[in-house]
Amino acid sequence: MPTIYCIGGVSGSGKSELRRNHCLLSRLQCFDIADIYDDYPGIGREAARFRLMEQLEYFLQEEPDESVVLEAFFAPGKLQRRGVEDLANEYDARVRYIWCAAPRDVCWNRVLDDSHFDSDERTQARLDFIREARDKYFYSREGEEPPVLLDWSCRDCGDWPCEAPECSECGRAVDAAQCVDCAERRRQEYTCSRACRRRSRRQDDYGYY
Ligand SMILES: [Zn+2]
Numbered sequence: 001m002p003t004i005y006c007i008g009g010v011s012g013s014g015k016s017e018l019r020r021n022h023c024l025l026s027r028l029q030c031f032d033i034a035d036i037y038d039d040y041p042g043i044g045r046e047a048a049r050f051r052l053m054e055q056l057e058y059f060l061q062e063e064p065d066e067s068v069v070l071e072a073f074f075a076p077g078k079l080q081r082r083g084v085e086d087l088a089n090e091y092d093a094r095v096r097y098i099w100c101a102a103p104r105d106v107c108w109n110r111v112l113d114d115s116h117f118d119s120d121e122r123t124q125a126r127l128d129f130i131r132e133a134r135d136k137y138f139y140s141r142e143g144e145e146p147p148v149l150l151d152w153s154c155r156d157c158g159d160w161p162c163e164a165p166e167c168s169e170c171g172r173a174v175d176a177a178q179c180v181d182c183a184e185r186r187r188q189e190y191t192c193s194r195a196c197r198r199r200s201r202r203q204d205d206y207g208y209y
Pocket residue numbers: 001154155156157158159178179180181182183
């Protein structure tokens with residue numbers, strides 16, 4: 001099952017940087033809502049979201065086995081997320097949110113630093129957005145850190161990049177030949193080290209009847 005990686009956060013929170021510097025995410029096709037704003041100057045928020053969903057749907061139709069990256073605000077509980085989740089359901093993909101966060105003034109300064117790449121109008125829209133966004137959007141979100149990805153395909157479902165399963169003892173990512181979903185589906189348990197293996201064996205021997 002391919003994954004739709006949604007990189008979210010306010011303007012200037014470091015979404016593009018994260019993607020470009022990530023050795024695996026950077027190799028996937030990416031659709032960035034900022035490109036839509038560039039291509040259609042003056043386009044409204046609703047129309048831009050609609051375009052992004054169109055691009056995603058077209059990709060899912062054309063490349064049903066490929067994972068893909070989207071960059072947008074992706075505020076929790078809002079329409080952008082719902083749109084992606086609906087398409088993921090329809091096309092049998094999974095969704096991973098990666099939330100980028102930085103303090104408000106850092107976001108503000110980054111947008112100013114990049115302003116020569118953008119029209120004045122876009123820069124102003126970004127700054128307005130940063131000024132008006134609620135405080136909670138400038139904090140990281142639990143469970144939405146970048147996933148630990150492995151540069152091979154899951155032996156069961158064939159996904160690349162392969163999202164690492166977790167150690168059943170300590171929760172650390174494990175170098176396995178299976179992705180986290182397939183490991184869960186088959187109830188395959190992994191341990192990350194000899195110490196964790198010993199601990200899990202001890203539990204099997206003495207614990208929990
Ligand atoms: Zn798999």
